Amino acid sequence: MTSTDQQTDYVTEVDGVLQIIIATAANGTSLDFGGINAGTAALRARKNEIGAILLTGSGPNFCAGGNVRGFAAAADRSVHIHEIATDLHEFVRALAASPAPVIAAVQGWAAGAGMSLVCAADIAIGGNSTKLRPAYPGIGLTPDGGMSWTLPRIVGAGRAREILLTDAVLDAEEAARLGILSRVVADEEVRAEADALAKSLAAGPRSAYASIKKLLNQSPTATLSEQLDSERESISTAASTPTGREGVDAFVGKRKPDYSATN
Structure with a gap:
């Protein structure tokens, strides 16, 4: 909005x-x-x-x-x-x-x-x-x-x-x-x-922030191995989202990411 x-x-x-x-x-x-x-x-x-x-x-x-x-x-x-x-x-x-x-x-x-x-x-x-x-x-x-x-x-x-x-x-x-x-x-x-x-x-990558909060919230009761699995699933899922694609493409293109269309 x-x-x-x-x-x-x-x-x-x-x-x-x-x-x-x-x-x-x-x-x-x-x-x-x-x-x-x-x-x-x-x-x-x-x-x-x-x-x-x-x-x-x-x-x-x-x-x-x-x-x-x-x-x-x-x-x-x-x-x-x-x-x-x-x-x-x-x-x-x-x-x-x-x-x-x-x-x-x-x-x-x-x-x-x-x-x-x-x-x-x-x-x-x-x-x-x-x-x-x-x-x-x-x-x-x-x-x-x-x-x-x-x-x-x-x-x-x-x-x-x-x-x-x-x-x-x-x-x-x-x-x-x-x-x-x-x-x-x-x-x-x-x-x-x-x-x-x-x-x-x-104005930033909202879906990434939401996933970061989710990881942080579950970490106190997770084992290291469980948290590593959660991180792997989270980052691989993020990579295929519009937010993740925009972030990576902007980095490679040496420009500031624009998340307005992905939020």
Whole structure:
């Protein structure tokens, strides 16, 4: 899809990039379920038609976590949190099921569920003043949004235990060193850098990216021999696709590949 602009309150699709606003300035940049639920619906409806997914907050922070005041005001806190965790987890499942790369523009704080969504991204770009914190132990709660699954796979089991149990605050440098953030740029460049990356990926070889994600997702439970077999099948299949043919022919012809017709 090219030069297309479909706008809702929370979801925008431009040039193959589906941008989803997960938090707004309302309620202190806590998780906004208008954006979460609209994002889930858009991801399911456009699953095989988008080239990249960009997660961002519209306020000073990526996401400050759940609306704790909303927790406190609920008539039944357990029921309330069960309901919103269900919605959040449907969003995380939709992100994981998408063949498109997921990019997070992590400006300011990413706490609680915000940090969970950073961990759910394929690539996370932060700023010099970006900070991440699990935040759950600070209010006597436990993780949601998949953090207890994704964080150990990013930083290792021992480091994940320390971060979660001590409710550690990670600055941008430490988060990048651990691999939670993929890169760090100037604060004022976070959103532009993430947007440029998303557009670049959307214009790239989408079927190859989808297959790369599939290989990476299955690798933790595969043996080396099984993964080698999967890689062989994947690369040989890719070679006969329009995307693979264009990539190889462009290389041989010493020109930039044009994937617009294959995406």
